[in-house]
Amino acid sequence: MNAEALEALWADGHLRAPDEPVVRAGDPGFLLGLAVFETLLFEEGVLYFVDEHIERFERGAAALGLPAPPWSARGALAEVAEQLSGSARAVRLTLTPGAAGKGPSLLVTARAWTAPDAAGIGTTLVARAKLAQDSLESLKTSSRLRNALARQAAQKVGAWEALLGTDEGDVAEGTVSNLFAVLDGELVTPPCERGALPGIVRQKLIGTWGPGCSERSLRPEHLARASEVFLTSSLARIAPVLWIRDLVEDLPGAAGPAAKRAAGLIEALEKSYAEAQAARRLGFH
Template identity: 35%
Template sequence: MTIWLNGRLMPAAEARIDPADRGFTLGDGLFETIRIKDGVPRHLPLHLDRLGAGVGLLRLPLPYGAAELAAAMAALVEATGIADGVLRLTLSRGTGARGVLPPADAEPTLLMTAAPVAHMTTPVTAVIARCTRRNEHSPLSRLKSLNYLDSILARQEAAERGADEALLLNAAGRLAESSVATLFLSIGGRLLTPPLADGALPGIRRALVLERHGAEEAPLGPDDLVRADEVLLTNSLGLRPLVTVDGRPVGAGAAGPVLARLLADADL
């Protein structure tokens, strides 16, 4: 397996991350998951814009510009030969002494990997997580940070309860997102998604559906799942129908026309 680490391609077996790297010890960093289609990273400017917003908020150094990152991704895709898959970019602050305060002279670690993956369209069963909630008051709710423990806890709970996925409520009891995807509910002809203020991550595909398919942001609660005609889960790797929540059917309990319309958009 070939990877890209700190400016060069190398076999994964030769790669080394310093044991004092803050991404490992403190989760001090960000990541992006980018779909590769026909050998090209999709929606790359949007991913880099989101990465830039996170870098600014966390005050993380990023020593590469957009053109350099795009060239590095192209080199990695060519080296791996993956025409249809996923590219993961992981940025950490790099090494530092013990303690929470970041070093003033941080030298970041930047890792990129690529792997084959199928476009996900299969139906999903879900539960509403009881073990944790999304903190809509934290600025971290808007970042793809290296700390995904809330999602891990929720996904473990879903598996224990016999479901594929977990839906996360926020502190006010409103729907925020699933452990790995944006929620869209079709209700009375309107396509709705929780607003960022309710703890939703600013997903790339979420933004495209809002822009191109007439979707709207609106506060949503668990009761809205009951009256929804369709519920969709979207992220950079797929669009999937949510067919049951807590064992009860959603809508007709199957994929519907809204999902079909979105899947027909080749540029989504």
């Protein structure tokens, strides 16, 4: 799994050269994974859904008992966004406890982002990878080894993502995405209480879909008979699924009506958000 080169870096109050060392060796955020992060999409001058990301970021920090940084996360994001233009970037916000006696550390980085194939993606399914009843599963922490290795293995067999099963046999989410399936005409997504992260695009889609969308457990046998499966994330938006390795090989991907509708709903929300941001910059309210 190759890391993309950074295009922008903000660390502890200042913009820095992207290759400048900023990590303190004694920081438990980097030694132990005791850190929270958010990844936001920047595209064509817009950093999407900042309020929602910061709210989840602060909830995660409070749950881990991380001290509040002396800098504004929103201001740091804005400074990095001002350095960017044009094509899509993944902008990551990270908070760590910092090294002993140094106080917390706040980082913002930006790197290039390439969207998955618009026609659809493949996934693998990893059984018993998550603890359904563990509250830590719903926090976006930097403890990502399990997810990173699962996705790396998936990519080695031509998949874009790995779906993660729980210790109780259901399927919670992907390593970097939330899971949706269409069963008997109804859109279904696993509840966060089953080990799923409360994804930003997931919540947006649930809130705008209307009747015919529910949160309930999904098992492999449900996915095997689903008429459609797609994934959501802040970066990929809607990622329609074509196949799940060793489970189903003939899903419709982007041709599915639910995936088309979901993409349209998120596109409309993003358009409205971008217009509101533009109005603010011009001084309108």
